[in-house]
Amino acid sequence: MTISLITGANKGIGFETARQLMDLGHVVYIGARDSERGQKAAEAIGARFVQLDVTDDSSVRDALATIEAREGRLDVLIHNAGVLPTELDGPTALHAFDTNAVGIVRVTEAALPLLHNSENPNVVTVSSTAGSFWAVTNPERPEFNLPLALYSASKAAATMLTVQYAKSQPGIKFNAVEPGTTATDMTAAFGVGRPVEESARIVVGIATLGADGPTGTLQDENGNVSW
DSSP: OOEEEETTOSSHHHHHHHHHHHHTTOEEEEEESOHHHHHHHHHHHTOEEEEOOTTOHHHHHHHHHHHHHHHSOOSEEEEOOOOOOOOOSHHHHHHHHIIIIIHHHHHHHHHHHHHTTSSSOEEEEEOOGGGOHHHHTOTTSGGGGOOOHHHHHHHHHHHHHHHHHHHHOTTSEEEEEOOOOBOSTTTGGGTOOBOHHHHHHHHHHHHTOOTTOOOSEEEETTEEOOO
């Protein structure tokens, strides 16, 4: 039985990823800041809930301690929690990086002992090609005209953290994924995106890699992406 934890999983891509992993037989922990919404989401699909705010060290420690006590290990960790800021100022920048990048460090560091207890540990970061230097400097790419400096910069950091963890933790697969532009609460203001089911399938594919799967990559549905 595969034990999986998804951060920010009470809605959007995170919730649909949880549902699809449940269908594959995983024991899924939905991590969410809001206990009421998280519990409701978990009950809707038969998952388990842990209160987890990626910007709060004690919340992260408590969540992983709960999983350790119940399961003794963690097989799949999916960093899905994120924000898409449109303002550009100091406080907004701090919040964007705290959620989209520093949160990855908090959760990964707390989860490493449990991941090392797994026979096939797998960490997936839901990142973005908006953080790819190659994409944002390519006039033929949609990211070229994307005016989201803090989102792009924090996702670039998220991808770099993924690569650095892959190098420092060779026994664990670390990969970042671009799930595609998806119609969620975060993108509602832009009126764009495909159904969440399609994007979640990309995340699930990376989350279910075999022991011989790649590590240290940024991938989308077509394979490795330059960044």
